[in-house]
Amino acid sequence: xxxxxxxxxxxxxxxxxxxxxxxxxxxxxxxxxxxxxxxxxxxxxxxxxxxxxxxxxxxxxxxxxxxxxxxxxxxxxxxxxxxxxxxxxxxxxxxxxxxxxxxxxxxxxxxxxxxxxxxxxxxxxxxxxxxxxxxxxxxxxxxxxxxxxxxxxxxxxxxxxxxxxxxxxxxxxxxxxxxxxxxxxxxxxxxxxxxxxxxxxxxxxxxxxxxxxxxxxxxxxxxxxxxxxxxxxxxxxxxxxxxxxxxxxxxxxxxxxxxxxxxxxxxxxxxxxxxxxxxxxxxxxxxxxxxxxxxxxxxxxxxxxxxxxxxxxxxxxxxxxxxxxxxxxxxxxxxxxx
Numbered sequence: 001x002x003x004x005x006x007x008x009x010x011x012x013x014x015x016x017x018x019x020x021x022x023x024x025x026x027x028x029x030x031x032x033x034x035x036x037x038x039x040x041x042x043x044x045x046x047x048x049x050x051x052x053x054x055x056x057x058x059x060x061x062x063x064x065x066x067x068x069x070x071x072x073x074x075x076x077x078x079x080x081x082x083x084x085x086x087x088x089x090x091x092x093x094x095x096x097x098x099x100x101x102x103x104x105x106x107x108x109x110x111x112x113x114x115x116x117x118x119x120x121x122x123x124x125x126x127x128x129x130x131x132x133x134x135x136x137x138x139x140x141x142x143x144x145x146x147x148x149x150x151x152x153x154x155x156x157x158x159x160x161x162x163x164x165x166x167x168x169x170x171x172x173x174x175x176x177x178x179x180x181x182x183x184x185x186x187x188x189x190x191x192x193x194x195x196x197x198x199x200x201x202x203x204x205x206x207x208x209x210x211x212x213x214x215x216x217x218x219x220x221x222x223x224x225x226x227x228x229x230x231x232x233x234x235x236x237x238x239x240x241x242x243x244x245x246x247x248x249x250x251x252x253x254x255x256x257x258x259x260x261x262x263x264x265x266x267x268x269x270x271x272x273x274x275x276x277x278x279x280x281x282x283x284x285x286x287x288x289x290x291x292x293x294x295x296x297x298x299x300x301x302x303x304x305x306x307x308x309x310x311x312x313x314x315x316x317x318x319x320x321x322x323x324x325x326x327x328x329x330x331x332x333x334x335x336x337x338x
Contacts, residue, residue: 093153229303
């Protein structure tokens with residue numbers, strides 16, 4: 001009797017104070033995530049379509065978490081949105097992430113951390129100019145479209161390729177020829193043949209769309225130089241991951257689930273991307289891209305230190321991480337990354 005009385009009194013006090021007896025939510029109730037346009041972001045397309053994150057959040061006891069998806073392309077746009085507080089987790093090129101990590105390191109407001117690796121796919125430099133057979137054939141008038149200059153994935157991969165061909169000190173030899181342009185616009189410019197854009201560093205499905213035109217040929221394949229290193233990663237502000245450890249763990253579990261789904265359900269995966277992509281591409285074409293040996297999807301980052309070493313040597317980043325584990329959340333440290 002006394003126990004029931006005390007419980008009743010406690011409930012009455014809580015109601016009088018406008019409090020709830022239910023557990024307080026310690027983590028976010030909405031997660032804002034951005035992805036880009038191409039197949040490099042395929043795990044995020046699958047995660048969105050299959051609602052894997054919502055399910056993993058519920059399993060972790062986070063309740064009915066709302067997941068809002070944005071499409072953003074270019075490291076500066078993504079970083080600005082994250083710092084402004086309108087974005088929580090983002091997929092981006094590994095070099096762009098490294099630049100943000102080095103720049104924000106030690107700052108409570110801007111320090112970022114990798115949540116996971118994500119993908120590697122074909123990354124091809126295509127051109128509509130027949131006389132361009134190699135990097136040495138580009139002239140000062142020839143413009144190369146990339147999503148963002150200096151630190152975008154394509155920009156840094158191009159610099160690394162130039163360094164291998166012309167020597168380490170000449171890594172920026174073609175920088176003046178690069179033009180920042182989102183992939184869809186770059187495809188349109190290259191296929192039209194009526195602009196200064198004569199080349200585009202493209203990933204699937206854009207490279208396949210371009211090569212379907214007989215006037216387009218490939219000058220350089222990144223995989224022939226660097227192998228299958230992780231090209232795109234997922235990152236967040238460090239303070240977000242520390243304030244929301246269960247949410248971060250749920251995201252990682254959902255990404256692993258999406259990657260497993262891609263392997264086990266390729267036809268359905270192809271349909272998911274073809275339906276959601278802003279580029280006109282059939283599920284059959286996407287399925288062919290998934291069979292490409294250059295296409296791999298994993299939350300475990302590999303080859304990140306190759307980017308970091310190059311970017312530090314060339315002064316793009318001032319701080320070089322001691323190990324790939326310095327760049328990512330502790331949950332990844334037991335994995336075989338590099």
